[in-house]
Amino acid sequence: MQELRVLVADDSEDFFSLLKERIGVLRYDVNFMYAKNGYEALNFLRNERVQLLITDFYMPVINGVELIKSLKTLDEAFRPKEVVVLSAYLESGTPTKDLEFVKFLPKDDYYSDLVHIISDLAESLDEFEGDExxxxxxxxxxxxxxxxxxxxxxxxxxxxxxxxxxxxxxxxxxxxxxxxxxxxxxxxxxxxxxxxxxxxxxxxxxxxxxxxxxxxxxxxxxxxxxxxxxxxx
Known part of the structure; x- marks a missing residue:
């Protein structure tokens, strides 16, 4: 089973620890990395590949929306395959065109949907293992x-x-x-x-x-x- 690399951008390290603990019980090999704001996350992504980016909506320095819009400045090989926004303050309405590919999940009810996303990503990696x-x-x-x-x-x-x-x-x-x-x-x-x-x-x-x-x-x-x-x- 190939390692699934996940970057979590959130100004609450406690939430990151909780998320890592909850997902860690799954059977998949998930490597979690942490950035305390969008600026740190963007710098990380310029040099490291991840399959999944999980970001908070409101963060200091660079918030979640600004981080997502900045992904297009990265080389295509370094862009995450999947982007998920977790926030306790999700706003109603349709996302802008720049955010159509993003999944928005509430922080108080994200687990089931996030498990499905991680499961699909992990299985897609295994499906093509050895053919990279x-x-x-x-x-x-x-x-x-x-x-x-x-x-x-x-x-x-x-x-x-x-x-x-x-x-x-x-x-x-x-x-x-x-x-x-x-x-x-x-x-x-x-x-x-x-x-x-x-x-x-x-x-x-x-x-x-x-x-x-x-x-x-x-x-x-x-x-x-x-x-x-x-x-x-």
Whole structure:
């Protein structure tokens, strides 16, 4: 079982200790790290990878909302896969666009939901244990006209298709739907193509394939050049 790394940003160290104790009884291998405010958390995330960020809403120096909005300044490889806000003062209403991917949980009733989040993350790590070197990091796919798809792990990429695993995918496409997509490679080269959405047999809805077609010669050359460099590396 792979270690799940969790960063908790909260100005109450007592709450951190309580949270660590409650989650520690689970069967998962969870490594908790602590930051007493958003500033410390952001500095930590610039150098360390975590799968889950749990943050308080109100904190000194940098609060939870400012911390979350600052995550986009991090290299993609250092952005947490999941972000949870725990607060005793949750405000009603719809989160802003910058916070749509965040889960908000009340501090007095968070345990059950947080256990599910940790369970899903831990199991997703185990599902791909031993295959880390095969992932193509920093590859992003945007589906035009849909909510964005930010690929955490691209399992396979060639000039015909991309196969993706992302346990926290925001996706609204149906099977066999034809979509316009843009693939952004680490070199910042953009490959534009049409693709057909395919679910993988026996996989969850969070594993899927996009089969490319209408890939012109220029975009095909960009993709082939990137793939040659990956093989050489």
């Amino acid at each position: 070197d095969t992932y193509l990091r920093n590859v992003r796919v945007d589906i035009i006209g849909k909510k964005f798809v930010d690929i955490v792990h691209a399992m396979e990429l060639d000039i015909r298709s991309v196969t993706v695993h992302d346990p926290h995918l925001i996706f609204e496409c149906e099977k066999d739907e034809v979509v316009d997509c843009i693939i952004t490679l680490p070199s910042k080269n953009r490959v534009k193509t049409k693709g057909r959405v395919k679910r993988l047999l026996g996989a969850s809805e969070k594993n899927f394939k996009i089969e490319f077609f209408d890939l012109n010669l220029e975009n095909q050359a960009k993709l082939e050049n990137f793939l040659r460099k990956e093989v050489a590396a």
